[in-house]
Amino acid sequence: KAGVTQTPRYLIKTRGQQVTLSCSPISGHRSVSWYQQTPGQGLQFLFEYFSETQRNKGNFPGRFSGRQFSNSRSEMNVSTLELGDSALYLCASKWAQQETQYFGPGTRLLVL
Amino acid sequence: KNQVEQSPQSLIILEGKNCTLQCNYTVSPFSNLRWYKQDTGRGPVSLTIMTFSENTKSNGRYTATLDADTKQSSLHITASQLSDSASYICVVSAETSYDKVIFGPGTSLSVIP
Numbered sequence: 001k002a003g004v005t006q007t008p009r010y011l012i013k014t015r016g017q018q019v020t021l022s023c024s025p026i027s028g029h030r031s032v033s034w035y036q037q038t039p040g041q042g043l044q045f046l047f048e049y050f051s052e053t054q055r056n057k058g059n060f061p062g063r064f065s066g067r068q069f070s071n072s073r074s075e076m077n078v079s080t081l082e083l084g085d086s087a088l089y090l091c092a093s094k095w096a097q098q099e100t101q102y103f104g105p106g107t108r109l110l111v112l
Numbered sequence: 113k114n115q116v117e118q119s120p121q122s123l124i125i126l127e128g129k130n131c132t133l134q135c136n137y138t139v140s141p142f143s144n145l146r147w148y149k150q151d152t153g154r155g156p157v158s159l160t161i162m163t164f165s166e167n168t169k170s171n172g173r174y175t176a177t178l179d180a181d182t183k184q185s186s187l188h189i190t191a192s193q194l195s196d197s198a199s200y201i202c203v204v205s206a207e208t209s210y211d212k213v214i215f216g217p218g219t220s221l222s223v224i225p
Contacts, residue, residue: 004155033213042217043156043201056212090155100146101213103155 002026004093004104012110018079021107025072025093031055032074033101034066037088049074078109086111114139116204116216124222129192133219135185135202143207147176147187150199150218159187159200192223 005024013019025032033056034046045058049068068074072093078085088108092101116137125131137145144163148156160169160176162185169176173190189196202216 035215043215045213045215088153092155100158100161103148103157105155106153108153 004091004102006089006091006104006107008107009105010108010110012112013081014112015081015083017081018077019081019109021076021078021089021091021109023074023076023091023093023104025074025091026102029093029095029102030072031094031096032068032072033092033094034074034076035090035092036060037090037106038086043090046076081111083111085109114204114206114212114214116202116214118200118202118216118219120219121217122220122222124224125192127192127194127223127225131189131192131221133187133189133200133202133221135187135216137183137185137202137204137214137216139183139204139206139214141207142180142183143205145176145178145185145205146203147174147185148201148203150201152198156201189221194223194225197221197223 007022031050033048035043037043047066048056052068063079066076088106090106092103094101119134146161147159150156159174160171162169162178164180175188178185199218199220201218204214206212
């Protein structure tokens with residue numbers, strides 16, 4: 001079974017631009033979660049989608065949004081990028097609640 | 113407040129030596145605790161998962177323990193190898209309707225020859 005894939009792997013943007021990141025979960029997994037990871041902050045939860053519905057949301061501004069498609073693939077969008085948005089964005093999928101999450105390799109975003 | 117703390121923040125050990133990483137949590141109601149290993153620039157990978165009734169769980173040279181009474185867990189690494197150099201993250205799940213997951217800040221382990 002293929003693992004969680006994320007595209008692109010690396011991205012450079014400038015302040016004010018917007019960005020869309022993509023995540024393809026493991027086949028059969030309907031839950032997809034997104035995390036932001038910065039040095040010293042650890043993993044910060046962004047949101048979780050299950051069967052195309054946002055099930056849970058972290059404490060991030062409205063500039064961060066996401067969606068999930070019928071095939072469970074998910075996208076995350078960040079509008080009006082700020083320097084502080086530079087981070088590793090990780091996507092994780094799982095089959096059901098309380099099950100182990102499987103993480104993708106992440107997308108490293110650099111905002112200049 | 114649901115929280116997960118880890119110690120030490122970072123650790124350097126010689127190849128072949130053992131080490132123990134600590135995790136304290138204040139998550140309620142407790143569902144399970146996982147240890148993840150994250151290599152630099154990569155996504156975390158699950159090492160062990162323990163529920164309330166489990167005290168010990170092993171995965172090769174990794175052994176995790178859980179004391180649900182004191183809300184503490186440890187990850188013991190035996191005969192460390194250079195490839196063990198990574199960040200180790202303790203993750204606690206709360207038994208809620210939406211499966212709340214709380215991540216610890218991680219312990220950065222460096223194994224040197």
